[in-house]
Amino acid sequence: MNEHLDILVERARRHDPDALAELCERLYPELYRYIAYRVGGKEDAEDLTSELFLRMVRSIKNLKGSIRGWIYRIAENLVTDYYRRRAVRRGVIGEIESPDTMPSPQADPSRGLLAGDLQRGMRTLTAEQYQVVTLKFLEGYSTEEIAAFLGKSTGAVKALQFRALQGLRGFFTEDDRHE
Known part of the structure; x- marks a missing residue:
């Protein structure tokens, strides 16, 4: 599967329209989910995901390394810019609100009562920790794949995961003490 993706990326780098379309089609669902978890709103997630793929098409010829690591960096930058713009519009400089990390329990009752707690907990993570947790536990990637995506060693990814889970x-332990 990775070999096919590598071939697709090479074709896309030469601006093969079929390869670009297939690449977008293959990567869209996971990147949309990632962005939707970060920003919460469906329309905003759709807009940011569209912008992500426009940027990918414009600059894929300059890609060096892993497509996933590169494209997740673009996604993270778009999400950061999104929250900066929102903060400036609201007149709040310096403190950017954290994104909702999961759909609300009302939107998906199967998420249960812990969804709100998990959202609050995820907001306490650094951007890198958040990425690792999302890729590992929501997207199901291996530590080695995440390391390749993010351009980090497997040890660094394991450390980020460990710190995030800690x-x-x-x-949750602190939250339990306050109840």
Whole structure:
């Protein structure tokens, strides 16, 4: 599968329209989910995902390394810019609100009562920790794949995952003490 993706990327780098279309089609669902978890709103997620693929098409010829690592960096930059623009529009400089990380329990009752707690816990993570947790536990990628996507060693990814899970554990333990 990765070999086919590599071939597709090479064709896309030469601006083969069929390869670009297939690449967008293959990557859209996971990138839309990632952005939707980060921004919460369907329309905003659709807009940002569209912008992500426009940027990909414009600059894929300059790609060096992993397509997924590169495109997730673009996605993260778009999400960061999105929250900066929102903060400026609201007149809040310096403090950018954290995104909703999961759909609300009302939107998906199967998420249960913990969805709100998980959202609050995920907001405490750094951007890199958030990425690792999302890719590992929501998207199902292996540590090695995540390392390749993010251009990091597997040890660095494991450390980020460990710190993220420790942070979440601490968040939930602290939260339990306040009840």
